[in-house]
Amino acid sequence: METKNKGGKGEGRQSKIEEKRWDKVIEIPIARKWKDNKLYAFDRKSKKPVYSIDTPPPYVNTPVHIGQAATYVLMDMFARFRRMTGHNVLFPLGLDRNGLPIEMAAERKFGIKLGDVTRERFIKMCRSVLEESSSATEETFFRLGISFNSWKAGEEVGDIYHTDSPDYRSLTQDSFIDLWNKGLIYEDDRINNFCPGCGTTIADAEVIYRDLPSKFNDIIFRVKETGEKIIIGTTRPELICTCAMVIFNPKDDRYRSLEGKTAVTPVFGKEVPIKSHPYAEMDKGTGLMMMCSAGDLTDIRFFREMNLEPLIAIGSNGLMNEHAGFMKGLTVQQARGKMIEVLIEKKLLVKQKDTVHRTPVCERSKDPIEFISMKEFYLKQMDCKKKMLELAKKISFYSPRSRQIMIDWINSVSIDWPISRRRYYATEIPIWYCAKCKHPILPPKGEYYQPWKDKCPWETCPKCGHGEFYGEDRVFDTWFDSSMSPLYILKYSRDGEFFRRNSPCSLRPQGKEIIRTWLYYTVLKDYLLTGELIFRDAWINYHIVDDNGKKMSKSLGNIIDPQEVIKRFGAEPFRMWCAIEGNLENTDFRCSFDRIEGTHKTLTKIWNVARFVSMFPKPGKRPELEPADRWIMNEVNKLVKNARKCYEKYDFHTPAAEIKHFIWETFASNYIEMVKTRAYNENGDFSKQEQESACFALNHALETVLRLLAPVNPFLTYRLYEELTGKDIHFTEFPEPEKGPEKKMQFTTEELAELNSGIWKAKKDKGESLKSEIEKMEMPKKFREIGSDLRRMHNISKLSFV
């Protein structure tokens, strides 16, 4: 296609930029160049203040999803902005490779379960899953233009780190040793959440709730003293064997006579006391409630409160044990069916009703949680709830509203944090035990230990002098690892000087759904280790939903794959979309290919504005500016001020929308149209100074806008800035508002836009072309100062002001 300015009237004027629009293929060589030149490497010698971002390590075995892509793009904007404001930015990529998601992927891939093969073999299988998956994640981030310090895994500041590297794991183990020595760790045998699918204890934070269908059974008990029948409703008949008490509400007159009597459980014939207790609600079921050990969390609390001895009928393998009598060896589901059969046979089941039961399930495997007693390690957290609240108030949250989520969670914490897990692919708990006296022995810090296969570093037991040991075989909760990330990237306990200078970490960006885990545990653990608050800012992003406001999920088939987005549009439209559409902090926001593609038009517009401006070289010296040019500089100045203010607060949405509006409306439609003739100055109607003023303002305004957009659209702005100025936009500073008193214009921008629009409409209504001549026109005198530009813009022969 031929460009219009070649030949014809625009003779001699040629745009430096040939292509008519932004093309995604330009991105790849640019990204590669940046990578090859190590443009974003962290400079340890730099004197600039460090701005550090504790990026959320994604799991490597699943492709990057759209939410992560958007989050990383936004983080990248933060990083690029800080670089332009004179910071030495620490922005490393971390990859999470520990824990259940990897193990479950390995189990699926090899068709095995944890206990089926040796530990060595299982770990090998996990490794093989990991090897396959790592590079896809990095490739996606690379194509999105994320400015990580490094693309190489390593131990230098800013390198890609793996949470399963010996270096990272040893730091996790060090933290355990420190906390142990501070007396903050203890082992206890207590009822806990147990996931039968994962075969391990899990923390409250890992429990979620699902509505699952269940049956509500009305079952006959007998009162020993009177022989009368009482009916109790339950969804867990298999737990009748552990029933320790029957209760009713103190206000419930129906059962007052039962107070202090004894109930006999069906089938098992166990005698249990009947008491009144407010836990029982009058309108639930029959109003009578059997209290079984560990049916759910209420039961646990109740047993603790009433000092009842819990009888655990579910073993650590998830199967019913000897306390379940005839149900021994069955799974919980099987046992329930069997119990119902027996009850029916004995005519003890009065009624069965379908119900939906909000069931606690494991966050990872989605198996219903059972409550069983096991020995686990705990980190004391109950003692520092007050301190945690204090710290939560000290963090600067963006938006501030998100703080409440953390506060709510802290207030609801009710037991210490169980940190040990019975899995394989995770950081090992670094303890050996004396084979004779069972005394626990911790190794010295600084090494990565695998006690289940390594030799104990001590020769003899310091307590009894015995020389044989066995290693601990449990591992840590993944959050015990993840909560080390800011300490790890800041070289805590590895480079004391670096850590002291650069702690606390500037920013923790993360999703709202892991405030109660990642954010809470990190702040908690790092406080216990260092005595300080580890973050200055926390930026909490919400969710991306589909075009109809529905959650994206594989089963609904409404997933937007970022790899597909990159393939179709490249990175820049997506990046622009992230900035413009996402009031990310406010609510969930919607995403579709159409919406992303929509921003492409703005990129084309910027491209063509730049093509136009590039026809007019920037004068070396700033000339005395004409009023219209001063006006556009004022407008740019407003943009700069606001962008600075908002970017500081992690708000890219407001400035991006403003900049977009500026480019389309103010700059392209009004300013360019107005000064075009003066910039061309074909008939020599204008003085050299007048022409240069236009050329200067055109260039200056555009350059400034490009710099404002550089964090949002690095590829596009890099390319255009290079064309226009020959310089690399990376090495320019973020624009400062121009100082000195602005000369106020007589008119406002809105008034000018209205005036122009009115003239265009009038010509339109008369069926005339926009450049047709207007013989005579009057306009308000506030426009006098830009009169000559307006006269040429609209081709007015006689212009007067009133």
Place this chain on the structure above:
RNA sequence: GGGCUCGUGGUCUAGUGGCUAUGACGUCGCCCUCACACGGCGAAGAUCGAGAGUUCAAUUCUCUCCGAGCCCACCA
């Protein structure tokens, strides 16, 4: 049950105690005007969820209700 959001043209969205309520997509009309037809100019389209209150004035503040979503607790 406790807490937190949100409800603005067909769709999505901005915004504010006070001019005729922002913009985008979509729809319709006209225009290839020397940066851009992935463009330009213009038109139609909203009683700002419902009701009450505070106020000279409410879409904006307060309360109630209706509707949507999220988090926490709980459901024997």
